[in-house]
Amino acid sequence: MKVICTEQSQVLASHVARALKTTVVDVKYSRFPDGEHYLQAGKTDDEMVIVGSVVDNDSLVQLMLLIDACDRATNRLVLPYMAYARQDKRFKTGEPVSSRVVARALSQGVSDVTTINIHEKEVLKSFSVPTQNLSLATDIGAYIRTLGLDNPLILAPDEGAMAFAGQVASVGGWESDHLEKTRLSGVEVRMAPRQLSAQSRSVVIVDDIISTGGTIATAAGMLYQQGAKDIYAACVHGVFTGGAYVHLMATGIRDVICSDTIERGSSRISAADQIARALRKL
Ligand code: R5P
Numbered sequence: 001m002k003v004i005c006t007e008q009s010q011v012l013a014s015h016v017a018r019a020l021k022t023t024v025v026d027v028k029y030s031r032f033p034d035g036e037h038y039l040q041a042g043k044t045d046d047e048m049v050i051v052g053s054v055v056d057n058d059s060l061v062q063l064m065l066l067i068d069a070c071d072r073a074t075n076r077l078v079l080p081y082m083a084y085a086r087q088d089k090r091f092k093t094g095e096p097v098s099s100r101v102v103a104r105a106l107s108q109g110v111s112d113v114t115t116i117n118i119h120e121k122e123v124l125k126s127f128s129v130p131t132q133n134l135s136l137a138t139d140i141g142a143y144i145r146t147l148g149l150d151n152p153l154i155l156a157p158d159e160g161a162m163a164f165a166g167q168v169a170s171v172g173g174w175e176s177d178h179l180e181k182t183r184l185s186g187v188e189v190r191m192a193p194r195q196l197s198a199q200s201r202s203v204v205i206v207d208d209i210i211s212t213g214g215t216i217a218t219a220a221g222m223l224y225q226q227g228a229k230d231i232y233a234a235c236v237h238g239v240f241t242g243g244a245y246v247h248l249m250a251t252g253i254r255d256v257i258c259s260d261t262i263e264r265g266s267s268r269i270s271a272a273d274q275i276a277r278a279l280r281k282l
Contacts, residue, residue, distance in 0.1 A: 002045040006052035006062045012260045013051035019276035041069040048073040053081040067109040077110040080261035081237045085119040100126040117208045117236040141171025149202040157215045191222045199227035210235040213244030217251045238264045
């Protein structure tokens, strides 16, 4: 077994290879003059672990090319972040089910797929090969423990993320809650924990994805107004589009933490060990 990866997942793939006690295959990535992707993989093995987060259209194409380049092997796909997973249904007439399109494309040429905190588990049904979805909730909890916060409140930005927040909180036996939006007027909205108070407490807002950071920035502003002592944000997938990281820091958030499913400077949690363990099991 050897590990191979797209350009966007080089660090994570190298850590997965180390955890699996194997090596990563060198790949030359470049482009044709017209912008088309080109790649050339080094010597592959009979069993390949292909690690590639789809973070944009380029990484999707590169991942499909990489799978094809490994077509002599049994390919096990690790898809740490799957862009398009949020368009998992037709919200309006005439829209595509984008997650299904990506899942179908990435099922070709692989024997199984491992995802991490996929936005919606239903998306897994669109793959035509066996899948497993891992969760980094306890890894995030373990990281929060290293911050040494006194009795932190773990907050989900909405009810949908409450189960995830509960799993994070269980690591330290902390309290968890979710934010609730109350419309005060046509233009004014209040966000506050549903049951607990943030007054004088350290708060960690946790979510699967931070994209624009809009949800968490608004919540943080309001929680500070409600007397929160300090606020942290932690997510699995740090998309951080449109300057989201800086936007969050400018709101007064003490730290914004993510995992390496998307490789960032703030990737303090690694999915590598969980991926290696899960590949051994499946
Ligand atoms: C939504 O359902 C996700 O779980 C996240 O809450 C969302 O993607 C965050 O988006 P943003 O950072 O743009 O507010």
